[in-house]
Amino acid sequence: MFEPGRQRPVVDNGYWRRIQKHFLLAIGTGFLLLQILFLANLTYLYGTIFKATSRVHNFNVLFVDYDDSGVIGQSVLAAYETLKAPSFPTLIHHPVSQYPGTEQAYDAVCRGDYWATVYTHQGASERLAAAVTNETVAETYSQSPALSYVWNGARYSAFAEGYIMANLQKLIAASRVAYGHINGTGIVQSATDLSKAATVNVLMDPLPATEINIKPTTQGTRIFYNTVSMEMPILQQFFFLMALNGISSDFHLFHKLSPVANSTLRTAVSTSYTLIASLCTTGYIWYFRDGWSVTPTHFTLTWMVLWLYMAINFNIMDIATAYIDAKLMPFFMLTWLVVNAASSLAPLELCPRFFRWGYALPTHETYQLLIQIWSGDGCMDRASRALPILFAWWVVGTALAVMSVYRRCAHAVAAERSLAGEGEAGGRVGRAPGGVVGGGGKGEEQDRSPRSQSQSMVLRTVAGPEAVALHGYKTQESIRLQRRAYGPSYPTPFVRGEGL
Structure with a gap:
């Protein structure tokens, strides 16, 4: 039901005929790409223990x-x-x-x-x-x-x-x-x-x-140690990064604060989050240990190893989301999950030789350290190989994550400049010959707002199609830059940063 006085939407009966071909081509492309993505990744995963x-x-x-x-x-x-x-x-x-x-x-x-x-x-x-x-x-x-x-x-x-x-x-x-x-x-x-x-x-x-x-x-939960418990930390970091980006967008951090301040803030936040998240992960492993003979020392060492593992994956997610276009993020995310899952799913002795490159992945080396910790008595010592690999991931990832913050800040500043330039263009159009928009006063301030309805009216009535096209381009460009700066993200419940 439409409210009285509200204009009903105009139905364009010929719209579907005009877009039908392009829509079906687009949906077919998405269908095909996702089929290829899942086929490739699941083939890789199944191939690890095939025969x-x-x-x-x-x-x-x-x-x-x-x-x-x-x-x-x-x-x-x-x-x-x-x-x-x-x-x-x-x-x-x-x-x-x-x-x-x-x-x-x-x-x-x-x-x-x-x-x-x-x-x-x-x-x-x-x-x-x-x-x-x-x-x-x-x-x-x-x-x-x-x-x-x-x-x-x-x-x-x-x-x-x-x-x-x-x-x-x-x-x-x-x-x-x-x-x-x-x-x-x-x-x-x-x-x-x-x-x-x-x-x-x-x-x-x-x-x-x-x-x-x-x-x-x-204990029955042991089947999760090298499978789900190794993949959940990756998803945790991705979801938290989306929340952090959403909050940063609400508070306009990337163009209000310097890159150094943003890097310091994100490092502090990610370090705190991964510390607590790794503690919780260790906690549920211990809670469901079902009589497994492990000690408080094993608990602490497990916590520290998972902390390093989560910090590595936070950096990887931060870098990937800054440099990889949002259209390609599902492809990267699923592939990263699958190759890491495959590296710890089974002993590499059971895998074809091609999969031995999994030794270089953080998930495999993290699980090797966990085996060493849980075996106790100095057994299964793989620290001489695993720790250098993990710290290499962490050091390189931290450096690239800082660089990605600079990139995000640059995109955010460019987006603001695009909006500011659009507002100035709107003001100039408002003062075009004919005096469509009166000079001075509150009305002019409203016309200079890039989101004002009056500016769009001026562009349509005074400046002609070229100005309308320019206005649309600038709006799309600013939105694109904002997404590159703060994406991917989602609005965090109960958080409001607008107007600050």
């Missing part, structure tokens, strides 16, 4: 035989030969001289040199032989393992469970079968009394094994 099972052999597992090449060690090697395939981790046999004790074998996994270690215990073959001939030894045989395997549950826990722990258990089971083929007949013949339950138990499980998990990470 990942065929690259499981890139996971290296150390094997050390402390049983002096006894039958148990032979059984493990024989079992591996039957399981050896691209979908099975590579078992690398090293002599005892390189790893003199089980502590050294453990440290090889702790350092991250290997994804796991399997080793036999010294004298295991002799204990097994004694157990089948001596009931007393048989009763306690299972308490002393013949084999042990070490792995780290904090290192890409979902993949470690599926490809490391599961395959190690498969190797142990196959070793029992291989032992039966190698020495089954002899050990049964040497058994003194097969009616004894303890002896039968030894024959049923001749190779008891123990699992050593450096950092058990079994």
Whole structure:
């Protein structure tokens, strides 16, 4: 319903026919570009773990035989030969001289040199032989393992469970079968009394094994650590930057304050925001840890790493929005999210070699530091590689972010000058021959306003089509410059800065 006295909108029945071709071409172009964007990015993301099972052999597992090449060690090697395939981790046999004790074998996994270690215990073959001939030894045989395997549950826990722990258990089971083929007949013949339950138990499980998990990470939320928890900080910084730009626009900061003052202000605000945002992110990880054995020191270190990560992404968002046209920002934003997600989604050993460039991305190195922190005891030390990469991103990003502020200020000043020039042009037109607009007084002040309705009337009635075109061009140019200065942005609720 229209209010009485209000002019009804004029319906141009021929308008759709005039724009139909151009509209359909424009919407078709947008349709096509977005399809290509999502196709390219999702192809990249899916490609990271496409046929990942065929690259499981890139996971290296150390094997050390402390049983002096006894039958148990032979059984493990024989079992591996039957399981050896691209979908099975590579078992690398090293002599005892390189790893003199089980502590050294453990440290090889702790350092991250290997994804796991399997080793036999010294004298295991002799204990097994004694157990089948001596009931007393048989009763306690299972308490002393013949084999042990070490792995780290904090290192890409979902993949470690599926490809490391599961395959190690498969190797142990196959070793029992291989032992039966190698020495089954002899050990049964040497058994003194097969009616004894303890002896039968030894024959049923001749190779008891123990699992050593450096950092058990079994909580359900662990699947978010290298996925959603790595992507949300990027979105947080983008949304906060939009809010900051909107508030800056409300208060006209880029043309009211100097570039130095704006840079200092934005640095202080972004530092404070990323500090609190990283604390909140760490907080919800800890709140839902579900019995995960982590300490206050782990909490603080996680907080600091996420703070650096968020500061890097704020700089990247600030630079991108200053230099990339708003039309292209969705393309950049989605691509940045996807390539970073892909870099931490799975161990790069499972990815095709092309994706190894992900080592240079901040998300991958941030997650490597988090694995190091959560593993504890100095395990998985990747700080010598990750910290230089992250600080390089931060230093370069900070410098370019300061430059982007200068660019924003220049656009804001140019926009104001464009508006001022438009206002002066309106004033000159108002004093054109014929005296359409009276001189002096309040009316003239209104006519000099670039947004006044009377100026548009003067331009239409006095100056002709050329002035109208110039007026429209200047208005569009000032709007474009304002968007480049303060965009992208959104109006923050409950914030009013107009008229200041």
